[in-house]
Amino acid sequence: MTKTSFAPSIKSRPVYAELEPRVGTHHLIIADGEGAEAVVEMLAKASEPAALLAAAHVIYAPGPNGTDQTAVLQALGAAQFYRAPTVAAMLPRIARVLLDAHMGTQFYLTGTEGLMGQAEREIMNTGFPHSAIQKEHRGSTVRRVQCVHCKGITENVRTDPFKCSHCGLNLFVRDHYSRRIAAFQGVNIDAEDPGLVPQSVERFQ
DSSP: OOBOOOOOOOTTSOOOOOOOOOOOSEEEEEEETTHHHHHHHHHHTOSSHHHHHHTEEEEEEOOTTOOOOHHHHHTTOOSEEEEOSSHHHHHHHHHHHHHTOOTTEEEEEEEOHHHHHHHHHHHHHTTOOGGGEEEEEBSOOOEEEEETTTOOEEEEEOEESEEOTTTOOEEEEEEEEETTTTEEEEEETTSSSTTOOOOOEEOOO
């Protein structure tokens, strides 16, 4: 199973539910990695999956752990399908699609937190209400982390603490999350005792 249960945490830490089919004029489905499985399960719950797919645009990228379920999503027969090699390459496509989106569009985001956070940011920047966006976590738990000191962002962080890829500081990965930048926060762990850094542990897989 790729469904993920996260332990209760601070209020800013995102929470997720299962995707549910909704009535809408258009359906933008954005996924990476194992998120493809959530899309298939969501469609299985639809009363008229063919009608939903006829008004759907699916955008997909392989996951950070190498999972590629492109063939599964292509086989669904959505009106439009686009495969990007990475989440970074996917974002310009999302931005372009949003230029033509209208009220009544439903958004389904699923896969990793990095993908969902960045897609949600793009959608909300266009003025769509948060209530139109659904998110379901699937697959890898690697994190997108911003160093609070240099503001650099490191993608796909697996260990805690980890070394900032921009300034080199040793960072503790907090559960504090910023929707504005779609990233968790990393704080210098040895600021008061330079060099006193706990052994890194792989917390995010």
